[in-house]
Amino acid sequence: MHLVLFFIFGGLCVAGALNLLFQRHPINAALSLIVVMSSLAVLYLLLGAEFLAAAQVIVYSGAIMVLFTFVIMLLNAGREDRTHGSKAAYLVGIPGAAALFATLVYIFLSYRTPLGDAGLGNYLVTTTDLSKVLFRDLLLPFEVTSVLILVAVLGAVVLARKEH
Amino acid sequence: MVPIYYYLILSAILFSIGVGAFLIKRNIISVFMSIELMLNAVNLTFVAFAHHWHQVSGQIFVFFVMVVAAAEAAVGLAIIIAIFRTRATLDVDRIDLMKL
Structure with missing residues (x-):
């Protein structure tokens, strides 16, 4: 049950984040960020952080993202254009982020035995x-x-x- | 039972996507949103470690990160509005002068 919920909402998180990365319109990016933040609230609940789950929904996906969408609508932000800077950013950004990800995953995998398991409800704050x-x-x-x-x-x- | 390192790898994925989006995005609001994504990824790490060590302080830290993120979002979006008012653009490549 725990594993199923983790994979559903973890998958939603990753899908929302990838959508944020590939959307060229800021309002779509903002809406996918709301999906990421709401799914993270469920993951906080699975980890026994009930207050933080509520605060995540109220503060992040409520207040902060409403502010973002409001500013996007206020400034009438349209699709972003590809510029000279974006080519350099692609050349540096994607390998840099991939290298960072590989390093982090290597560190976490090498410590996976002492880290142990998270059971549903065995630690509730x-x-x-x-x-x-x-x-x-x-x-x-x-x-x-x-x-x-x-x-x-x-x-x-x-x-x-x-x-x- | 879900291993803790699943949560840590998920937060690593989210953080790396945030870093990539921060570097690739050209719209200043999208850049700002990828910072928020990175903050959220770090918060997930804090909560996972709080669960692992059975310590409340990890969650307290997340609480303070949320408070600071709210303040940062308010000031940052006000700065974005001020930039748009003076330059009429949101493209970070065109905002390269300190003084008009």
């Missing part, structure tokens, strides 16, 4: 566990991130404002 750490041990970083959000909101307003 509830919101209570998470908030105990977050509000007791890490209260100062948590408050600092709220200041960061405030600064980001002010910065976004200042940057996107029309200049007179």
Whole structure:
């Protein structure tokens, strides 16, 4: 059951990411990124991270991607053109990404025995566990991130404002 | 039972696709979206290792990455709007001057 769910949603993730890579229109890329993020939420649930699964849906596929699609529609972004830069990017980008992938897979495969298995439900982090750490041990970083959000909101307003 | 390294390889696939898209895409919004894809891949690694070590701190880290990603998306998209307003293009090859 766990394996079946992993392959369904892992496959959806990879399919969405490949679609993001090959689509030339930004709105299609944004919609496939939403597929990737929602499938990742299911994978978080399989790994016992229930709060993060909810936060993934609300923050990533909800808030952030709505912002992206809104900006794409606002700027009326069309298909991207092939330019001189794209030829060089193909020459460097695809072998570079493939080399990175090969290195990572080699490292993970060489440690596959000590890594072990992930069973469904044998480790569950509830919101209570998470908030105990977050509000007791890490209260100062948590408050600092709220200041960061405030600064980001002010910065976004200042940057996107029309200049007179 | 799913081996942990399946999750790690899945996140490696997503991260490499993100790197490739970051280098190949010419639209500044698509470049920005591939950064988000890479962040998500790293988050999956964090959650997988949190499961492996039975530690909450991995998930706390993902939480902070999400918060910072939200702030980054807001500021980044505002910068993109400002760039589009001054240059009327979203092509990264045409945005190569610091000053107009």
